[in-house]
Amino acid sequence: MSINKLVILDRDGVINEDSDDYIKTPSEWRPLPGSADAIARLNHAGYRVVVATNQSGLARGYFDAATLAAIHERMRAHLSDAGAHLDGIYVCPHGPDDGCDCRKPKPGLVDQIVADYGEVAGVPLVGDSLRDLQAGQARGCRPVLVRTGKGRRTLDKGLPEDLGPVAVYDSLARFVDAFLKDRS
Template sequence: MPAPRPVERQLKLVVLGRDGVLNRYRTEHVAQPEEWEPLPGALDAVARLNHAGWHVVVATNQPGLGTGLLDMSGLNAVHLRMNELLARQGGRIDAVFICPHTPEDGCDCRKPQPGLLLRISERFGVPCNEIVVAGDTVRDLQAAHAAGCEPHLLRTGRCEGLSDEEVAALAVQVPGTRVHDNLEALAQHLIQRERETRGEAASSTSGFGGLN
């Protein structure tokens, strides 16, 4: 009698916005490596997710490429700094997916369009409904919803300083959105949720919880 085939575990995938999620949001483009300044605790949060078996991918709109304010060599240098700083904390980003277009281009990959997320789903072989998406803007949530992913809003970056009521007004625009204080809180939520699914005791510290 043949031995039973091992059960294949689904790859766990979380997709993050970049500016305002991993690094401080700037009104200007992050054009130089030294301008990429990680948010407190963000690199540790990525490392913690990695250690818990999560693959982390970045999906970012970079219209400066389309307008000529950025070039790929400069953007690659910025992401090299990001990866070097992450490596020092024991973390990694598996891939960075970029939309280089301006709003006028009418592409399908500029968030809130779902194109980047659909390509990530195809590349990693993970169904969209099993992908966690987190960002600091409504367009991140809208892209997640359009692709069928799980939306999470972080109170960092462009949400920093907003009142509970203002954040709730953003989150309610996309069904199923959960709100977390920062990337650390999101990591805690995902890890604890998995533990609870396995029947392990855990408590939540993910901000003020879900908004539906």
């Protein structure tokens, strides 16, 4: 088990509302209830919190890098208002057919996090899709599924047995409640 006080989060569907049409502008970024407070509680408990997010809308031309930066600035401002912060945001800008190794379910984003923060074995990776869980599992992260975003659909499809045990929570806030209680 890792001694690294780190939590890895997917963005869309975990921190903010997800959209099948993509989050293309700052005004389309809408926080999920309780997510900012949950991140603040992790921060105050001494955890570093990073985001690992696929953003194929860049490759698809739905938005550009400056717009993505503005979306992330809106997210950071919202988190700051709640006394929270992110220690890093790791983005895969590629489309599904680009052949990169950073697009989840491949572990390239997690590898970038390892390069910056060290070992991630046992570190929770919280996501709403199978690809999030698989990317973390490939590097020994503890897979955590939330039912927000695409989480219910992911559960309805069933999780593969080779994923191992997956903790499931209604939201990021419920995960953080249980996670911090287990550490007190």
